[in-house]
Amino acid sequence: MGRIIVLYGPSASGKSEIQRQLTGPGFPRIITATTRPPRTHEISGVHYLFLDKESFREKMSRGELIEWTEYNGEWYGTLRSSIEEAIAGPDDANIILDLAGVLALKERYKEHVAAIYIGADLPSLARRLAERGGDTAETASRLQKAREQELTEAYMQPADAVIWNSDGADFGDTLKRVREAIASFDGRGTQ
Ligand SMILES: Nc1ncnc2c1ncn2[C@@H]1O[C@H](COP(=O)(O)OP(=O)(O)OP(=O)(O)O)[C@@H](O)[C@H]1O
Ligand SMILES: Nc1nc2c(ncn2[C@@H]2O[C@H](COP(=O)(O)O)[C@@H](O)[C@H]2O)c(=O)[nH]1
Numbered sequence: 001m002g003r004i005i006v007l008y009g010p011s012a013s014g015k016s017e018i019q020r021q022l023t024g025p026g027f028p029r030i031i032t033a034t035t036r037p038p039r040t041h042e043i044s045g046v047h048y049l050f051l052d053k054e055s056f057r058e059k060m061s062r063g064e065l066i067e068w069t070e071y072n073g074e075w076y077g078t079l080r081s082s083i084e085e086a087i088a089g090p091d092d093a094n095i096i097l098d099l100a101g102v103l104a105l106k107e108r109y110k111e112h113v114a115a116i117y118i119g120a121d122l123p124s125l126a127r128r129l130a131e132r133g134g135d136t137a138e139t140a141s142r143l144q145k146a147r148e149q150e151l152t153e154a155y156m157q158p159a160d161a162v163i164w165n166s167d168g169a170d171f172g173d174t175l176k177r178v179r180e181a182i183a184s185f186d187g188r189g190t191q
Pocket of ligand 2: 031032071077102
């Protein structure tokens with residue numbers, strides 16, 4: 001049975017880049033659904049399942065989502081089938097969620113789930129979000145959420161490992177620490 005490794009943390013802490021480097025044969029990525037518009041490089045079915053609000057609501061009402069959350073006025077949700085297939089399969093899998101998603105998966109799938117908090121300090125987040133460009137109100141809202149919620153001890157508390165990836169950290173070293181954390185979860189959650 002596969003374990004689900006969840007990456008969570010503030011916007012621009014490096015979760016997607018870490019996921020991109022770790023994903024491969026034997027460690028697939030689980031995609032979630034969102035009503036947010038795709039960024040320029042994002043492809044539906046690869047980075048997210050991009051849905052309009054009506055289709056998202058239909059999935060909710062049919063019970064196809066095991067959890068969902070609102071972030072910045074958009075909806076994000078985890079497909080029940082994606083998690084149940086991953087757990088039934090032979091391989092571990094990875095997924096990016098927020099704290100609400102971590103708590104929902106841990107409550108429902110208990111020992112199958114381990115969460116890694118990926119953090120970065122506020123100046124790093126601000127620099128990376130500015131470099132990403134786009135809507136300044138959205139950037140401000142992401143930074144406010146980081147400052148008020150996602151960088152607090154309470155937000156990190158459910159994590160099985162906490163890994164910092166601020167500017168100045170060597171990204172190769174960050175990846176090494178994430179791999180070591182995943183290896184340290186062995187023996188937990190593979191019943
Ligand atoms: N250690 C690092 N030093 C400098 N830049 C980094 C580092 N790690 C990641 N980055 C860069 O920070 C930016 C944000 O990373 P990424 O998109 O992976 O963040 P994220 O946590 O997935 O954000 P979001 O939740 O908003 O999608 C990217 O341009 C990435 O290359
Ligand atoms: N609870 C859930 N959170 C999710 C899901 N998919 C993504 N996320 C989190 O949303 C924010 C914003 O994502 P972004 O791609 O717009 O930066 C981020 O914290 C994600 O981790 C989900 O299905 N459920």
